[in-house]
Amino acid sequence: MSQDxxxxxxxxxxxxxxxxxxxxxxxxxxxxxxxxxxLAALIGLPLGAALALWHFPGHGILVVxxxxxxxxxxxxxxxxxxxxxxxxxxxGELGLLFTPTAMVVAQVILVLPIIAALTRQQVEELHHxxxxxxxxxxxxxxxxxxxxxxxxxxxxxxVILAGFGRASAEVGAVMIVxxxxxxxxxxxxxxxxxxxxxxxxxxxxxxxxxLLGLVALINAGAYLVGESARRRLG
Amino acid sequence: MNDMTAPxxxxxxxxxxxxxxxxxxxxxxxxxxxxxxxxxRRTLLMGPNGAGKSLLMRLAHGLLPPxxxxxxxxxxxxxxxxxxxxxxLLKRSAxxxxxxxxxxxxxxxxxxxxxxxxxxERFGLAAVEKRPARxxxxxxxxxxxxxxxxxxxxxxxxxxxxxxxxxPAAIQAVEDAVRxxxxxxxxxxxxxxxxxxxxxxADDVLFLHDGRLLEHTPTETFFTAPASxxxxxxxxxxxxx
Numbered sequence: 001m002s003q004d005x006x007x008x009x010x011x012x013x014x015x016x017x018x019x020x021x022x023x024x025x026x027x028x029x030x031x032x033x034x035x036x037x038x039l040a041a042l043i044g045l046p047l048g049a050a051l052a053l054w055h056f057p058g059h060g061i062l063v064v065x066x067x068x069x070x071x072x073x074x075x076x077x078x079x080x081x082x083x084x085x086x087x088x089x090x091x092g093e094l095g096l097l098f099t100p101t102a103m104v105v106a107q108v109i110l111v112l113p114i115i116a117a118l119t120r121q122q123v124e125e126l127h128h129x130x131x132x133x134x135x136x137x138x139x140x141x142x143x144x145x146x147x148x149x150x151x152x153x154x155x156x157x158x159v160i161l162a163g164f165g166r167a168s169a170e171v172g173a174v175m176i177v178x179x180x181x182x183x184x185x186x187x188x189x190x191x192x193x194x195x196x197x198x199x200x201x202x203x204x205x206x207x208x209x210x211l212l213g214l215v216a217l218i219n220a221g222a223y224l225v226g227e228s229a230r231r232r233l234g
Numbered sequence: 235m236n237d238m239t240a241p242x243x244x245x246x247x248x249x250x251x252x253x254x255x256x257x258x259x260x261x262x263x264x265x266x267x268x269x270x271x272x273x274x275r276r277t278l279l280m281g282p283n284g285a286g287k288s289l290l291m292r293l294a295h296g297l298l299p300p301x302x303x304x305x306x307x308x309x310x311x312x313x314x315x316x317x318x319x320x321x322x323l324l325k326r327s328a329x330x331x332x333x334x335x336x337x338x339x340x341x342x343x344x345x346x347x348x349x350x351x352x353x354x355e356r357f358g359l360a361a362v363e364k365r366p367a368r369x370x371x372x373x374x375x376x377x378x379x380x381x382x383x384x385x386x387x388x389x390x391x392x393x394x395x396x397x398x399x400x401x402p403a404a405i406q407a408v409e410d411a412v413r414x415x416x417x418x419x420x421x422x423x424x425x426x427x428x429x430x431x432x433x434x435x436a437d438d439v440l441f442l443h444d445g446r447l448l449e450h451t452p453t454e455t456f457f458t459a460p461a462s463x464x465x466x467x468x469x470x471x472x473x474x475x
């Protein structure tokens with residue numbers, strides 16, 4: 001118990017002294033997860049909107065597949081990217097394995113289904129309400145997409161946050177394709193796993209606190225912005 | 235844009251429904267309709283709920299394709315706008331709702347704001363220009379929807395029970411707006427089930443009952459000498475209540 005309390009104190013000290021090792025890990029974590037979420041949003045928002053607006057043969061299967069992929073285990077995503085990028089794999093020549101880029105790719109695969117599937121739900125609901133008016137204004141379905149995405153913006157912030165939560169919390173995918181190399185591909189979650197198994201509880205705990213704090217901060221910010229906007233715009 | 239005071243009667247294309255009907259899941263919601271709507275008139279679609287008024291209007295506006303028959307315009311396809319029973323406004327300010335419609339129409343960016351402000355002024359909404367459209371009162375929202383339609387300079391305006399959820403003052407505003415549209419040369423096709431409103435506004439009346447078009451007559455004839463027993467009952471019933 002006293003050792004735990006001790007570890008907690010040391011963890012706080014590490015954070016408050018802005019320990020450079022700790023900062024590096026935090027920075028890389030944010031870099032990887034934010035890039036992955038940004039890319040996944042750029043693809044997933046229009047993709048989800050398109051799935052809400054167009055119905056074609058196989059549409060149902062695609063929606064079910066996308067929903068199912070929301071629960072894709074990170075280690076499986078990691079394994080797939082590993083097979084693609086490993087030296088013997090089809091994209092092995094790019095030499096991307098064990099780089100932050102590989103980690104971003106793996107996380108995009110994890111986050112994309114979440115953003116696309118949830119965006120489809122939000123946009124479909126809104127489209128139900130707007131369809132006739134937008135059609136009456138003479139908009140094609142392609143031109144409805146930006147309008148619907150913009151008017152669904154409050155809901156979509158939550159969708160993107162859900163994607164960010166998935167990316168920042170997962171350990172399996174970045175561990176497999178990143179390799180947890182010190183100073184190169186070590187991120188918060190992989191470092192926590194490593195330090196815990198090594199018995200360096202203060203660093204693990206410190207990282208855990210930072211991770212929690214960051215996620216809480218981002219969510220709080222988004223909540224406040226969303227709520228005030230919702231209240232203003234009805 | 236508001237220099238057209240006299241209706242340009244010859245310019246409005248004629249709407250033709252040729253055996254146009256609508257089925258949904260094997261149920262006939264609108265029996266085949268043959269209809270010819272010519273001239274810059276104010277036509278009111280009347281009939282009880284579920285008679286097919288909204289459906290006929292959506293077929294005419296092109297929001298729904300008919301399951302059988304044809305809907306077409308003689309002459310050119312006119313510029314059209316529609317005002318719905320519950321106005322659909324975007325989650326932005328009243329002004330932005332109007333500039334959006336102008337942007338969709340391809341109005342140059344530099345002219346959008348001043349045109350939108352003019353329309354807000356015309357419909358008594360200048361004071362709420364910056365307010366989010368969705369927190370406006372029901373009457374204000376419907377006026378904003380009318381202002382949006384006004385900016386589109388439609389040759390044909392469809393209104394689907396635009397006053398059914400409004401108080402008398404707001405109804406008055408909508409009726410005034412309809413007259414203004416008409417005075418500018420817009421053909422009106424509007425549904426309602428208020429007989430007094432029909433008397434005030436309509437040049438001619440279409441009477442629908444149970445998915446069938448039963449009458450198309452001048453307003454006066456409709457009220458004094460309705461041909462079908464359903465229309466007679468409708469007029470009597472409404473007056474008694």
